[in-house]
Amino acid sequence: MNTLQTVEEIKQIKDGNILMPQGFKAAGVHAGLRYSKKDVGIIFTENPASAAAVYTQNLVQAAPINVTKDSMAVSGKLQGIVVNSACANACTGEQGMKDAYEMRKLAARKFGLKDHAFAVASTGVIGEYMEMEKVKKGIEALKPENTRQAAEDFEAAILTTDIVTKSCGYETVIDGKIVKMGGAAKGSGMIHPNMATMLGFITTDAAIEPVDLHLALSAITNDTFNQITVDGDCSTNDMVLVLANGEADNEPLTPTHSEWSVFLELLKQTSENLAKQIAKDGEGATKLIEVNVHGMQLKEDAQMMAKTIVGSNLVKTAAFGADANWGRIIAAMGRSGVKFQPDQATIMFCDIVVLNDGEPIRFSEEKAKAYLENESIIIHVYLKEGKETGTAWGCDLTYDYVKINGSYRS
Amino acid sequence: MNTLQTVEEIKQIKDGNILMPQGFKAAGVHAGLRYSKKDVGIIFTENPASAAAVYTQNLVQAAPINVTKDSMAVSGKLQGIVVNSACANACTGEQGMKDAYEMRKLAARKFGLKDHAFAVASTGVIGEYMEMEKVKKGIEALKPENTRQAAEDFEAAILTTDIVTKSCGYETVIDGKIVKMGGAAKGSGMIHPNMATMLGFITTDAAIEPVDLHLALSAITNDTFNQITVDGDCSTNDMVLVLANGEADNEPLTPTHSEWSVFLELLKQTSENLAKQIAKDGEGATKLIEVNVHGMQLKEDAQMMAKTIVGSNLVKTAAFGADANWGRIIAAMGRSGVKFQPDQATIMFCDIVVLNDGEPIRFSEEKAKAYLENESIIIHVYLKEGKETGTAWGCDLTYDYVKINGSYRS
Incomplete structure (x- = not known):
């Protein structure tokens, strides 16, 4: 990739977020899992999006990671992701798997979709069971919209001990079409007490097949998310998920597309931006x-x-x-x-x-x-x-x- | 090694130290490298001792490590080791090597010995040059004796930010002869500011050839010194050195000696004891x-x-x-x-x-x-x-x- 050539073509958008790309909605509510803060969030796209994800390398993986892998395996496409904070649903045995599947079903049914249209992510205490009654009410209360407030509500709902929300947005031109990309993330490190997780969510309206999106994500992860460390403790719940719903209407991106490198750079800049925000907001960090x-x-x-x-x-x-x-x-x-x-x-x-x-x-x-x-x-x-x-x-x-x-x- | 059988044959000696085995002397003085504390120490044995050492795995190794390797390479025997704290003599280029060789020579000449009779160890700030005038005066002032006070002076002279001195002593019977072993160590971790080093010194009057002593040390290091961690930062100066001067007069120990396992256990218990003292006195540690x-x-x-x-x-x-x-x-x-x-x-x-x-x-x-x-x-x-x-x-x-x-x- 010729960085010098492509960097200029990518524009960072001030206060950009996950709802900048066309066709995405989001929401975040307080469901009672945390004392008073938002704790259940959702991202939704009407147009099924190509999806790609990378997961924690930890041998111990939380239930929602398994459920997300299950969703992705069906068609490589997703219409959304439902997230909760406060409870990581990790090391929770069979009950934990049941709860994560239930959470996925509740989110999918809300939009009249099949279960596997949704991914699931959790972050919080390891070894405690989900309070499913609260989660259920939280998912019911979600009203996804495409507004700045909705993006901020989502960003807040995925936090644990993070001090600030983390988001960014970029745009570029591919095939003469404006392609946008937005990101939201929550803090890295395994946090108080037994908190788990770096979560990164990236939305884009680029047209790209799941297999190529996966290729792109793999290509940039080692240079971005995998190069941050807060305390060396990698969690049971780490996940970065990219959703590309194609609404920008470019020619589907593949490695042979003349602007493939532009897309890679777009994804890299978004990821690096989120990664640095995560590192800077590491637990107790001042710099x-x-x-x-x-x-x-x-x-x-x-x-x-x-x-x-x-x-x-x-x-x-x-x-x-x-x-x-x-x-x-x-x-x-x-x-x-x-x-x-x-x-x-x-x-x-x-x-x-x-x-x-x-x-x-x-x-x-x-x-x-x-x-x-x-x-x-x-x-x-x-x-x-x-x-x-x-x-x-x-x-x-x-x-x-x-x-x-x-x-x-x- | 049949631990159950051999453990009972080894007796820990209350307040044991490096001068418990026959034929060893030590000293420690304040040479002005540290503000007011002792900072130059020595261990000496009239009878040349079989020596074995293990060193830091860090690619960056301090000058004294190279000089000690040089001494050991000649005959596998040593008559002593000279140590300073306050300055690690690491990352000091050619001047550092010259200083470490000079320090070895000063110690050896004091006893009318060839340079390679002595090993050298340093611990302290990385990247600063040795104050050789002070070191020289310190070595001149050393008056090795076989007293409790002399052992304590040595134990104190090797400390940096350690809070307590670390020592132990054990004895056992091999070939009907009493064999003693003593140890002194200083804190692990890379300490304030840029301090380097875990140093461990073990003396014994057991008779054993250098090659077998090396075998024994290698056999127990992975279970003892290599299993402690204070902050994951391994230093440029780590060294564990064993001196065996043979004054116990047992049949030389080899892997085929019927009581080889007893000696291994003696060495293991001494090493584990020092290792645990080091871990417990880790920087800022309370437990x-x-x-x-x-x-x-x-x-x-x-x-x-x-x-x-x-x-x-x-x-x-x-x-x-x-x-x-x-x-x-x-x-x-x-x-x-x-x-x-x-x-x-x-x-x-x-x-x-x-x-x-x-x-x-x-x-x-x-x-x-x-x-x-x-x-x-x-x-x-x-x-x-x-x-x-x-x-x-x-x-x-x-x-x-x-x-x-x-x-x-x-």
């Missing part, structure tokens, strides 16, 4: 950390090293303390499993060089500290193994992380 | 966590799963908060890379069952909380894949961890 590893032979190695650095508790606490502790960075590099020549390593905080070709550099601690007090920090590592770059995003480790996760479930 | 995974087909899998659980930030914060958050445990199990049947998993906090064959169990939160408020917590995971057990040790993640690691280097 976003971006790590770029340059000069590796394999991109996978550069990405693994970047993720190891940004996931290191010591790098994270140093970021919190605005301390230019580059020794922690090179130590993380050394245990990343990636081979490199330490005596050729250069490390920079933004443009401040602290290690140059393996030799410590005298730098202004004051200037470095001032830089590290920003809300977004960029760390660059340069090696001389090759030409590939890998990027990862994370957040600092703070007193509030310990507070959030160390406090009792009540 | 020791032990995780036992039972019923795996491969021991390595059981160990990896145990270490993943005990290393999870979420399990660690839950332990800090005395919260029986078993969902975090099963989520860590699921991402450990080890295959198992989640619906056959049982989880217990000591004797309190919280998950039974994959089904959540109603348990007394009060009783669980009371148990989790202990200074030592034991978590058991039972699976039905096989008969192997793996154990790992760690500590809780607290406000103080963030404080220690988030504060500025000054």
Whole structure:
């Protein structure tokens, strides 16, 4: 993909959201699963949408993940997704599966559709059963609309301990048609107490077959959602789902379509945007950390090293303390499993060089500290193994992380 | 090794230390590398000792590690080790290597020995050069003796942010001779600021050739030192060194010696004891966590799963908060890379069952909380894949961890 060429063709829309693409509706209500906040949400499209999803790599997978896979297997198309927060419906045995199927049925029936028209996602406490009476009433109360408020209600209904809602929107032109894409997400990390889940929902009116949408999602996931880490704990419920309902009326996108790369870039930018919002709103976080590893032979190695650095508790606490502790960075590099020549390593905080070709550099601690007090920090590592770059995003480790996760479930 | 048979033959000695075995002397002094605390130490044996060491797996290795490897390569024998704290002498380029060689020479010359009679270990800040004038004066000031005070001085000289010194001693009978073993260690974790290192030093008067000592150390390291984690950050300076000077006068120990297993158990108990002391004194820690995974087909899998659980930030914060958050445990199990049947998993906090064959169990939160408020917590995971057990040790993640690691280097 020629990034330089395609980036200009993609426009970010201020306050964009999942309802920007044509033909989508959404809603979110308070069903009583959470004390007072919204906890049941829905996305719906009249035109069946090609669907593609990626799931948690955790061996332990929650019931809704299995039910969503079941829905997708029928035709690769969906007309919507129903989501609840507060309860992850994970490690809930057979009752959990029954509840997730029931939730899907309730959503589908609401629109007179077959069960498999809907996907299901849950996020919340692991090991507790769903309060199905409340879920049922919540689904009944949902009134999907295409308004800014409806999008915001959905965004709110999928949160757990997230502090802010997360959304974005982009548009581009494919086959002379305007193609839009919107996204909503909830916080990563396994959150208070036993909370599970990163959820990402992306809508687009692009025309594309399920198999190609899956191809596109697979192509960009490793560069985006898979490159964020809050605390290294991957959950039982992680899911990113893309719905493409075709209303933009472009020629169906395939890898041989002349603008395939434009669509990939559209999907990548939407995903990266959501991924960074998730990292920045990590539990207790005060800042976003971006790590770029340059000069590796394999991109996978550069990405693994970047993720190891940004996931290191010591790098994270140093970021919190605005301390230019580059020794922690090179130590993380050394245990990343990636081979490199330490005596050729250069490390920079933004443009401040602290290690140059393996030799410590005298730098202004004051200037470095001032830089590290920003809300977004960029760390660059340069090696001389090759030409590939890998990027990862994370957040600092703070007193509030310990507070959030160390406090009792009540 | 028949553990049941051999355990009874090994006696732990109250307040045991590295000078309990015959023929060892030690010292520790304040050389000015640290503000007021002891910072240069030495262990010495007149009789050359068979030596065996294991080192950090980090690709980035500090200068003293290379110098120690160089010493060991000559004959496999050592007469001592010189150690400093405050400066790790890591990522210090050629100057760092020169300084580490100089430090070795200064120690060896003190006893009229060839350079390679000594090993070198350093722990402290990464990326700063050694203050060699101070080191030189420190080494000159060392007066090795065989007294309790001398052992304590050494134990103190190797600390960085450790709160307590760490030592132990055991004895057994081999070939009718009393064989003693003692150990000293310093804290694990990569500590404030950029501090590096777990250091373990074990002395014994057992007679054993270097090659067999190496075999023994390799056999027990994976069950002991390699099964502790404080924050997942492995340092550039980690080293465990065993010195066996043969003064117990037993028949040299080899794998075919009838009491080989007794020696292995002696070494294992000494190592496990030090490892647990290190875990318990992890940065900011208030409690020791032990995780036992039972019923795996491969021991390595059981160990990896145990270490993943005990290393999870979420399990660690839950332990800090005395919260029986078993969902975090099963989520860590699921991402450990080890295959198992989640619906056959049982989880217990000591004797309190919280998950039974994959089904959540109603348990007394009060009783669980009371148990989790202990200074030592034991978590058991039972699976039905096989008969192997793996154990790992760690500590809780607290406000103080963030404080220690988030504060500025000054």
